[in-house]
Amino acid sequence: xxxxxxxxxxxxxxxxxxxxxxxxxxxxxxxxxxxxxxxxxxxxxxxxxxxxxxxxxxxxxxxxxxxxxxxxxxxxxxxxxxxxxxxxxxxxxxxxxxxxxxxxxxxxxxxxxxxxxxxxxxxxxxxxxxxxxxxxxxxxxxxxxxxxxxxxxxxxxxxxxxxxxxx
Ligand SMILES: CC(C)(COP(=O)(O)OP(=O)(O)OC[C@H]1O[C@@H](n2cnc3c(N)ncnc32)[C@H](O)[C@@H]1OP(=O)(O)O)[C@@H](O)C(=O)NCCC(=O)NCCS
Numbered sequence: 001x002x003x004x005x006x007x008x009x010x011x012x013x014x015x016x017x018x019x020x021x022x023x024x025x026x027x028x029x030x031x032x033x034x035x036x037x038x039x040x041x042x043x044x045x046x047x048x049x050x051x052x053x054x055x056x057x058x059x060x061x062x063x064x065x066x067x068x069x070x071x072x073x074x075x076x077x078x079x080x081x082x083x084x085x086x087x088x089x090x091x092x093x094x095x096x097x098x099x100x101x102x103x104x105x106x107x108x109x110x111x112x113x114x115x116x117x118x119x120x121x122x123x124x125x126x127x128x129x130x131x132x133x134x135x136x137x138x139x140x141x142x143x144x145x146x147x148x149x150x151x152x153x154x155x156x157x158x159x160x161x162x163x164x165x166x167x
Contacts, residue, residue, distance in 0.1 A: 017056025
């Protein structure tokens with residue numbers, strides 16, 4: 001019998017499992033293992049996994065990042081900004097077996113509570129994989145961007161959108 005899947009804070013030994021889920025969820029947006037490890041090292045309080053026993057079946061990674069500034073894909077951040085008013089939800093991904101079972105909403109709400117408690121006023125993200133309606137259901141709205149924002153979105157694909165949820 002396997003344990004029911006539950007969200008919990010990410011641990012250092014989860015990184016390989018996270019990388020495996022990311023590879024299946026974002027085949028067009030490869031990111032190196034050290035990018036995931038670095039985000040965890042910089043901001044563990046924004047990193048969660050959906051664990052089923054010892055297996056990682058999903059993850060969420062978020063960290064403070066300036067509004068309208070999109071981190072380039074597959075790149076190390078170096079350091080986080082001092083301003084913590086905007087948290088950037090870098091990835092939310094579930095193993096295909098785990099989708100459609102209500103696992104996404106609770107972790108997004110948990111992140112929103114954590115961010116609010118730590119003084120953030122909004123969460124931003126880049127929607128890919130045609131996920132705009134999904135994110136709208138979770139309180140995010142597309143932010144009409146300028147040419148600079150549009151250029152930054154290019155590496156995420158033509159259908160990507162920058163979205164924001166006020167907390
Ligand atoms: C996006 C993803 C995390 C959603 O997971 P999920 O298991 O389908 O989500 P849930 O079952 O928890 O659904 C959460 C809510 O969103 C709704 N929803 C799910 N997909 C939707 C869609 N395409 N359009 C509109 N609403 C959607 C659900 O109906 C549910 O609403 P409810 O809470 O009112 O019932 C999952 O499909 C995934 O890992 N995809 C690959 C990675 C990815 O694309 N991540 C997001 C890109 S930025």
